[in-house]
Amino acid sequence: MSYQVLARKWRPKSFDTLIGQESAVQAIANALDQNRLHHAYLFNGTRGIGKTTIARILAKSLNCEKGISSKPCLTCSTCQEIDVGRYVDLIELDAASNTGVDNMIDLLENAQYAPSSGRFKVYIIDEVHMLSKSAFNAMLKTLEEPPEHVKFILATTEPQKVPITVLSRCLQFNLKQMTSENIANHLSGILTEEKIASDDSAIRIIAKAANGSMRDALSILDQAIAYSSEKISAEKVTQMLGTIEDGILFDIIRHLIDKNGRGLTEIARGMDEKNTSFDDALNGLAKLIHELTVCKIIPGQYDDSSKKALYNEFSEKLTGETLQLFYQISINGRKDLHLAPDPATGFSMTLLRMLAFYPSSTSTHDKVDHSPKPAIKIPEKKSLIPDATEKNIAAKAMLSNTPDQDPVKANQTVSRNFDGNWSLLVSQLKTGVAKTLAQECQFLSYKDSTFHLSLDEKKTYLSKNDFIQKLEEQLINHFNKKLKLEITIDSVSTSPAIEKRTEKAALLKHAESAIMQDNFVKELISDFDAEIVPSSIEPIKKEK
Numbered sequence: 001m002s003y004q005v006l007a008r009k010w011r012p013k014s015f016d017t018l019i020g021q022e023s024a025v026q027a028i029a030n031a032l033d034q035n036r037l038h039h040a041y042l043f044n045g046t047r048g049i050g051k052t053t054i055a056r057i058l059a060k061s062l063n064c065e066k067g068i069s070s071k072p073c074l075t076c077s078t079c080q081e082i083d084v085g086r087y088v089d090l091i092e093l094d095a096a097s098n099t100g101v102d103n104m105i106d107l108l109e110n111a112q113y114a115p116s117s118g119r120f121k122v123y124i125i126d127e128v129h130m131l132s133k134s135a136f137n138a139m140l141k142t143l144e145e146p147p148e149h150v151k152f153i154l155a156t157t158e159p160q161k162v163p164i165t166v167l168s169r170c171l172q173f174n175l176k177q178m179t180s181e182n183i184a185n186h187l188s189g190i191l192t193e194e195k196i197a198s199d200d201s202a203i204r205i206i207a208k209a210a211n212g213s214m215r216d217a218l219s220i221l222d223q224a225i226a227y228s229s230e231k232i233s234a235e236k237v238t239q240m241l242g243t244i245e246d247g248i249l250f251d252i253i254r255h256l257i258d259k260n261g262r263g264l265t266e267i268a269r270g271m272d273e274k275n276t277s278f279d280d281a282l283n284g285l286a287k288l289i290h291e292l293t294v295c296k297i298i299p300g301q302y303d304d305s306s307k308k309a310l311y312n313e314f315s316e317k318l319t320g321e322t323l324q325l326f327y328q329i330s331i332n333g334r335k336d337l338h339l340a341p342d343p344a345t346g347f348s349m350t351l352l353r354m355l356a357f358y359p360s361s362t363s364t365h366d367k368v369d370h371s372p373k374p375a376i377k378i379p380e381k382k383s384l385i386p387d388a389t390e391k392n393i394a395a396k397a398m399l400s401n402t403p404d405q406d407p408v409k410a411n412q413t414v415s416r417n418f419d420g421n422w423s424l425l426v427s428q429l430k431t432g433v434a435k436t437l438a439q440e441c442q443f444l445s446y447k448d449s450t451f452h453l454s455l456d457e458k459k460t461y462l463s464k465n466d467f468i469q470k471l472e473e474q475l476i477n478h479f480n481k482k483l484k485l486e487i488t489i490d491s492v493s494t495s496p497a498i499e500k501r502t503e504k505a506a507l508l509k510h511a512e513s514a515i516m517q518d519n520f521v522k523e524l525i526s527d528f529d530a531e532i533v534p535s536s537i538e539p540i541k542k543e544k
């Protein structure tokens with residue numbers, strides 16, 4: 001006997017054996033058993049979840065020689081003919097390949113005649129949203145006044161593309177996507193019946209790869225059976241699918257935590273040899289990072305899982321920020337994979353990027369200046385506020401990621417005194433809401449270890465208790481002594497933010513006049529009719 005594909009061999013023949021669509025099946029069964037028949041049904045849901053399977057079982061239920069019921073006998077000639085696809089009164093049309101109005105008119109002309117042998121003429125139209133507008137119109141006429149002996153069963157993956165006039169005449173069922181657990185259980189059952197040995201992990205990989213489609217799961221299983229000489233193993237399946245094993249993803253996270261660059265490149269090389277799909281691997285990695293993040297935020301989320309210990313360990317060792325960073329790098333890496341010299345290089349580079357940006361106590365950050373520079377160098381005016389330029393703040397923010405160089409922490413052992421320079425102090429704070437608040441505050445006085453500040457009425461959104469508390473904490477850390485903070489809402493004549501804006505404006509004005517007086521620019525304007533776009537001028541700041 002020739003090999004019959006599993007999807008066909010194991011296609012459920014009755015509602016009892018159908019998996020994963022309990023609520024829809026229950027509703028259909030009740031209607032059938034109470035003889036409340038509708039003349040048109042619409043099943044929608046993603047591919048491979050059993051839409052046409054349910055349609056065929058429904059056709060049997062309606063035409064079984066033993067009577068209309070949710071449990072067709074499966075033994076009468078009608079049931080058997082429907083199962084093998086030879087029943088004259090069941091007409092199946094794939095709208096994807098028969099979109100035209102002619103097919104529909106042929107079909108519907110036929111509908112006028114009584115069924116040849118059954119109770120009903122059943123029309124199953126798959127992918128019904130693919131029909132042309134005129135085909136829908138032709139169908140609508142029959143749907144509006146259907147002959148007693150006609151039943152329509154429509155199936156679609158895109159119900160939003162079906163005209164509302166058609167939708168409104170159908171009894172609709174939304175079929176659910178299969179869970180990978182449902183799929184795995186079904187596959188295990190089939191393999192037991194077929195007497196084929198398999199690893200549980202292999203089944204889980206197939207179920208996951210099927211992405212909610214039972215039909216896909218069964219065809220992957222077909223392939224896996226053909227691919228494996230004896231037992232279906234996780235290794236064989238991952239090789240076949242080019243998917244990545246969870247174990248390798250865990251190794252990647254472990255190497256990142258251990259800052260093991262060699263380990264990471266070896267993993268990438270090994271995956272290349274096994275023809276792993278790098279796109280799939282980055283996708284899997286992003287999913288894992290998401291799960292670790294969830295685990296961090298909601299401890300106990302994966303308590304029942306076999307991965308519990310590992311998840312807890314990883315989420316303890318990685319900060320929330322690092323997980324966010326890894327997630328971003330993995331999805332960007334996936335997006336850029338096609339731009340890489342080859343996928344293996346792209347993948348390897350993505351892992352190394354995670355390593356490079358992994359906040360580390362030993363790593364040094366290269367300062368890279370990305371700001372576009374005007375072609376003409378402008379002599380810089382002396383900064384109005386020492387230490388408060390954007391570059392310096394940015395540099396400090398970078399330094400604050402490296403604890404051993406952190407200027408704040410380095411001085412923690414000795415308490416310091418406030419020298420009256422509020423702007424300088426603010427520039428040394430860590431970036432965040434506390435700093436934003438501090439930047440908008442005018443310094444009034446510092447007495448008895450209390451900072452008196454005022455905040456403009458328009459900025460009261462910054463005067464939230466937790467922001468103030470955060471700022472107080474930062475000041476306490478900075479000076480390493482008990483301090484208090486009092487903020488009054490009042491008019492503000494100067495603040496670090498105002499100073500910065502003034503300085504920026506002054507620099508820009510200086511740059512503009514320097515550009516205008518530059519001989520080369522003057523020549524460009526006079527000889528080439530050039531124009532200067534003022535908004536394109538940016539002052540250059542010197543690194544200190």
Ligand SMILES: [Zn+2]
Pocket residue numbers: 063064065066072073074075076077078079080
């Ligand atoms: Zn029957």
